[in-house]
Amino acid sequence: MRNEELESAKASPEEEAALWNRYLSSHDAAARKLIIERHLITAQKVAAMVYAGRYDDSVEFGEYLQFARLGLLEAIERYDPAREASFATFATYRIRGAILNGIERLSELATQKALRRRLRRERLRSIREHGEAAAEDPFARMVDLTLKLAIGYLLEESGLWKADEADRAADPYVRLEVKRLGERLSMLVAALPEREQQIVRLHYFQHKEFTEIGLVMQLSKGRVSQLHVRALRLLREGYGTLDRFDQRV
Numbered sequence: 001m002r003n004e005e006l007e008s009a010k011a012s013p014e015e016e017a018a019l020w021n022r023y024l025s026s027h028d029a030a031a032r033k034l035i036i037e038r039h040l041i042t043a044q045k046v047a048a049m050v051y052a053g054r055y056d057d058s059v060e061f062g063e064y065l066q067f068a069r070l071g072l073l074e075a076i077e078r079y080d081p082a083r084e085a086s087f088a089t090f091a092t093y094r095i096r097g098a099i100l101n102g103i104e105r106l107s108e109l110a111t112q113k114a115l116r117r118r119l120r121r122e123r124l125r126s127i128r129e130h131g132e133a134a135a136e137d138p139f140a141r142m143v144d145l146t147l148k149l150a151i152g153y154l155l156e157e158s159g160l161w162k163a164d165e166a167d168r169a170a171d172p173y174v175r176l177e178v179k180r181l182g183e184r185l186s187m188l189v190a191a192l193p194e195r196e197q198q199i200v201r202l203h204y205f206q207h208k209e210f211t212e213i214g215l216v217m218q219l220s221k222g223r224v225s226q227l228h229v230r231a232l233r234l235l236r237e238g239y240g241t242l243d244r245f246d247q248r249v
Contacts, residue, residue: 071098
C-alpha cells in the first residue's frame, strides 16, 4: 500500500479497540492482516527516522525497513491493550529497538567477515614471502603454499574457531571427526616452541593481525610473519608424525 492508502486505513480509537478485541479473542487472521496494514506507515516512519540518523552508509535503507517490519510483527504479538499505551506508541519503541538490534548484528557480522578476510590475506602473504620451496620450482612452491594454507584453514575450522559449531552438531559423524581433529591440533599447538605457539594462538584463536601480535611480543611484523610460517611447517610435520602412531588412521 502507498503511504496515502496507509494513512486512509487508520481507524478511530473505537474501531482500533474493536479490531484488537477481535484479533486477541480469536486470533483472526483477517484482523491481524488489517492491523499490519494500518500500522505499516508507523514502521516506515520509524525506519526513515533511524536511517536519517545513521553513522554511515554500510547498510541500505531496505534493511532498515525490513527490520522495522519485523519489529511491527513482534509488537503485534506482544501488545496487550489492557496494560500498554496505544499500539502506535508501543509499536514505535519495539520497531526502533528491532531496527537498532538488527543493524548492530549486521555490522558485527560485517566486521567479523572483514577481519577474517584480512587475516587470510595476511597469512597468504606470509607464506608466499617466507615459503621454503625453491623459487625455481613453481610446482613445489605451489604445493608448499597449498599445504600451509590448508593447515591454517584446519586451525580455523576444526572447532577451535567455534564459528559454525551449531551447524556441525547436526551431523554426528562430522561432529566426531571435528572433535578428533581439534584434539590433535590442540596437542600439536601445545608442543610448538613458545613463540610459535603464542603466534598461532593469537592469530588463529584470538584473531589478532601480525602488527598487533608484534606489539604484544615485541617483534617486528616481518619476524612474526617468519615465525608464523615456521609454526605451520612444524604443525604439518607433527601431523604426519601423529598419523604414524595413530592406529585409527
